[in-house]
Amino acid sequence: MNTLLPPNEVRGMKVFNIDKFTKPVTVPVIVINKNYVENANKVLKNYIIKLNNFKPIRNGSNDSECIFYLDPTKFSSCEDFNLTYISTENLNYEQIEVGYNNWNHEEILKAVLPEKSMLSSYSTIGSIIHVNLKPELLDYKDIIGRVLSDKLKGCKSVVNKIDNINNVYRNFEYEIIYGSSDLKTTIKENKCLFDLDFSEVYWNPRLCTEHERILQKLKPGDVLYDVFAGIGPFSIPAAKLGCIVLANDLNPNSCKWLKINKKKNHIKDELLTIINKDGSKFIQEDLKAHCILWSKTITSENEMHVTMNLPAIAVDFVKYFNNLFEWEEISDHSLPILHVYSFVKTDKSYEEGLKSIMEEYLSNIKDDDIQEIIRVRNVAPNKEMVRITFQMRKDIVCKSESIKKRKLNEIKIEDSVKKIKEDS
DSSP states (O other): OOTTSOOGGGTTOOSOOGGGGOEEEEEEEEEEEGGGHHHHHHHHTTTBOOOTTOOSEEEOSSTTEEEEEBOTTTOOOGGGGOOTTOSGGGEEEEEEEEOGGGSOHHHHHHHHSOTTOOOOOOEEETTEEEEOOOGGGGGGHHHHHHHHHHHSTTOOEEEEEOSOSOSTTOOOOEEEEEEOSOOEEEEEETTEEEEEETTTSOOOGGGHHHHHHHHTTOOTTOEEEETTOTTOTTHHHHHHHTOEEEEEOSOHHHHHHHHHHHHHTTOOTTTEEEEOSOHHHIIIIIIHHHHHHHHTTOOTTSOEEEEEOOTTTGGGGGGGGTTOBOTTTSOGGGOOEEEEEEEEEOSSOHHHHHHHHHHHHOTTOOGGGEEEEEEEEEEETTEEEEEEEEEOOHHHHBOOHHHHHHHHHHHHHHHHHHHHHHHO
């Protein structure tokens, strides 16, 4: 048993009591002449007590001595040190007091919570800690909130998700289990600052690497259409890079904070346009019009990218690109590259789940069109978040030439009939 861990008596604690964590521990101490401290530390550093807010090397009772406090679980004999100036004559035992301030949040919670129901993870959103407590841990939410707030630097609020993301704006219900009810905070990501109110908008810090992966695909002069922009984790740094960005979100609060972050990061109006409407309307109206306009000026050196990061439903919006343009409205080098996010959920294999998505929603996409398939993160058992990146073809996004020719023939026939009538 590790005597330097929290006492067994705190197991099952539901009402916080800091005094319950305090306990005395008898530990070995080595007293040596200060002349040997530097050399001795090379060996004793592996044996000293390592606790928060505890100083394991201290001055002795006189100016010539130094005391090393050793971990009783690591020390067995002075002979282990193999140092001529350390023997049993240098060894003493001293009682110290350890308590709540000496342990981190993991050690505290591991001691308090039921052994089979540990807190698996949490997310840090600026000064906010976000947890998703299992039902069996709800009785301990006050303790969990207090410990996380005390032990995690900069934490002012701890919130627990109490419902799935199921409303039109794709955010979730929560409860504040400890700290301030003011959920405004600031996040730094990809050299940009983002202000937000977590009670109004959603932010997932676990997507930072994925945001960076997309940004690495962009260069100044590229165009980015961000269909589900949120508060701008793709849009703001892309515009700062020098891309032309159209950022859309259905949630008016997301657009509000996107505008705030645009100003905060000194983004020019000509680089970032913010739109508040349904994704389907954005694709059929704003993206279409802007794409036609830029198709006339964009060079083959630049690209058009479309990010669709709403994994629960994004694949269903790909259909709005079918026959979006007339054949002559866009050039071959201005065909958009789509980055579509989805959840792969299957009782079989990841590959089988991905295959079913491709067959149902992306059946007109050929293997050669696919540039990349990335497993973004694990969401739950048998559930992965993935990104599929593919190049749109002209025969998908444009009405076919045969349709165009048929319409032209119909117009010619109508004109001929009209002329015959006029002549008769």
